[in-house]
Amino acid sequence: MIITPKVRGFICTTAHPEGCKANVLAQICQIKSHSPLVTGPKKALIIGASTGYGLATRIAAAFGAKTATIGVFFERPAAGKRTATAGWYNSVAFEEAAHADGLYAKSINGDAFSHEIKQATVDLIKKDWGGEVDLVIYSLASPRRVHPTTGDIYQSTLKPIGDCVTAKTVDVLSGEVSEVSIEPANEDDINNTIAVMGGEDWQMWIDTLQKNDLLAEGVNTIAYSYIGPQLTHAIYLNGTIGAAKKDLQNTAKKLDEQLNPIGGHAYIAVNKAIVTQASAAIPIVPLYASILYKVMKTHGKHEGAIEQMWRLFSKKMEGDTVVTEEGCLIRLDDLEMLPEVQAEVRAIWDEINTDNVYKLSDLNGYRHEFFKLFGFEVEGVEYEKEVEADLGMPSA
Helix, strand or coil: CCCCCCCCCCCEECCCCCHHHHHHHHHHHHCCCCCCCCCCCCEEEECCCCCCHHHHHHHHHHHHHHHHEEEEEECCCEEEEEEHHHHHHHHHHHHHHHHHHCCCCCECCCCCCCHHHHHHHHHHHHHHHHCCCEEEEEECCCCEEECCCCEEEEEEEEEEEECCEEEECCCCCCCCEEEEEEECCHHHHHHHHHHHHHCHHHHHHHHHHHHCCEEEEEEEEEECCCCCCCHCCCCCCCHHHHHHHHHHHHHHHHHHHHHHHCCCCEEEECCCCCCCCCHHHHHCHHHHHHHHHHHHHHCCCCCCHHHHHHHHHHCCCCCCCCCCEEECCCCCCCCCHHHHHHHHHHHHHHCCHHHHHHHHHHHHHHHHHHHHHHHCCCCCCCCCCCCCCCCCCCCC
């Protein structure tokens, strides 16, 4: 079939297998351009491994340190005239490349919040690895969670806490800059968002692995988060998402104590703002990211997910030393948060409007990265040609 992008709201409902493959191979090539890591994880479980930072982590670990990886995700294969999701195509491409290099790579597709998927992961680790996972990455970005024990359904929200917030936003496709007003969250909104995006499920994963004696001596577990500048705090850090991230950070401290007897640690990696399916849905963030991209590219400091994850393994977690702030935060957003970068972003933010948005920001670059998430606008891919959309997962 010939596949074209079909955008609805902040998501593309189609994905291109060849474009997704090209994206994955480009990231692999980038990691291979570096000297191999002397130290690195041997066996990594990546929960949320199919897109964004989770995928980049899997690539950086596998092709930078020869790490055996198991990836857990919830993606949709192709069916009839409907393409698979981008995460499915990404994972197929990753597995094919890993197997070609003689690397262990298997994937589990299903609801990572469920007891069933946790048990399936335990069974696979016991069967193939005999235990001893030394890195557990928690990188889920889901808007909805069914509690595995109670069956309660929780839906996260993107709302401020306390007061209504009015701020600039941009329509990524049209380039129109406007103001958006967001009503404050109620108590249910806050609690539901914490239930979906907080630390309870991360805790459940570590408890399950530890109960089954599957954590190696000195194991590290890392969850991903974002803090951002004052400019985004009203909708992010001080909003419902921020409440969930605070819960995640509290969980990291509890897990660090829990893992201490086996020499293990739990961290939060605070990552840079990039274009992801999740971030595209947050009001204010696409406009902020478009300005940030412009500024950081001008200063030669721009990074995507793969550069961030390479820096995580090669700089922030080198040898037995982990560079942290407040004991548990690994700051990968340090370049984004440089005072000179943020001062320039703020000055542009105050001035930007529909007439000057393309001059003052990198909205074209943001839009390009958005389409690349789904395998479109990738250099070298012939989109006018028919492609096979129904691809099976190699490890299946």
